[in-house]
Amino acid sequence: MSRYRIPGPLGIYGEIIKDGTLCLGATATPGPVGTPKLDRINNIVHATGSSHQIEHWSKQLKETVDTPIKSGKYWVTWAETNATQSTALNDLEVGFKSNVDSFLKALTNAGIKFTVSTTKRSPLRAYLFHWSWKIALGKCKTSEPSKVAGVNIDWDHGDDQKSKLAAQEMVDGFGLAVPPKSTVAPALTSNHILGKAIDITFEKWVGTIKIKKKDNVEVAVEYKSDVNANKLLHEVGASYGLIKHVHDAPHWSFNGR
Numbered sequence: 001m002s003r004y005r006i007p008g009p010l011g012i013y014g015e016i017i018k019d020g021t022l023c024l025g026a027t028a029t030p031g032p033v034g035t036p037k038l039d040r041i042n043n044i045v046h047a048t049g050s051s052h053q054i055e056h057w058s059k060q061l062k063e064t065v066d067t068p069i070k071s072g073k074y075w076v077t078w079a080e081t082n083a084t085q086s087t088a089l090n091d092l093e094v095g096f097k098s099n100v101d102s103f104l105k106a107l108t109n110a111g112i113k114f115t116v117s118t119t120k121r122s123p124l125r126a127y128l129f130h131w132s133w134k135i136a137l138g139k140c141k142t143s144e145p146s147k148v149a150g151v152n153i154d155w156d157h158g159d160d161q162k163s164k165l166a167a168q169e170m171v172d173g174f175g176l177a178v179p180p181k182s183t184v185a186p187a188l189t190s191n192h193i194l195g196k197a198i199d200i201t202f203e204k205w206v207g208t209i210k211i212k213k214k215d216n217v218e219v220a221v222e223y224k225s226d227v228n229a230n231k232l233l234h235e236v237g238a239s240y241g242l243i244k245h246v247h248d249a250p251h252w253s254f255n256g257r
Helices: 051-063 074-081 092-108 121-138 160-175 231-239
Strands: 002-005 013-017 020-026 037-041 044-050 116-119 197-202 208-212 218-222 251-253
Touching: 013 051, 037 051, 051 251, 074 160, 092 208, 092 231, 121 160, 208 231
Parallel strands: none
Antiparallel strands: 002 013, 013 020, 020 044, 037 044, 116 197, 197 251, 208 218
């Protein structure tokens, strides 16, 4: 199903499924007399009414099928349903998951606390991450993003500053790392899409902590607020097959990208 915006005072979203049934989005507001009755079913509001009413609403939806929706926080909410990402280790590629399990076990055994924020990521989410980051930070023009099926977004608000502010809403909503934590845009072809990358944030520890590498050799590692500079921690991760991306604070992958 595809989702479209209906113009006018109702400000609702709609979907048309294969058999022509019209579905109006759950964000619908009460309409004037004659508006099809709305019934919430599985978080989708289905329109019921006379065939004339359904035909009328279907026509409005079809007329707006190609109308893109402006960038901004709407797309953060949209992505939570349509372009998801996971924090589950089981969603990782099998071989990489085995390496991750061993690395995280070594960290836990050493007493290091951490949080996993991302494992597998939808390619559509990667697209939104990449271009919102670049536009918000002034790294590209709004005309540069490629089109991608499934994301009917318009990055251009007719004014460079407005376009950057709308992109920044997405950067903030997605919680993307920006300089100095990350000096590169989230990748369009991220290893997260393949399930071969993981984002890890470490809690601060005091002094040095001995962590066992895969060969059981212990390495004394100090906490560094800039994890990208913590070469000894990178060395431990590499022994388990997790290579640190040195320009993206939480990011580890099978090849460092």
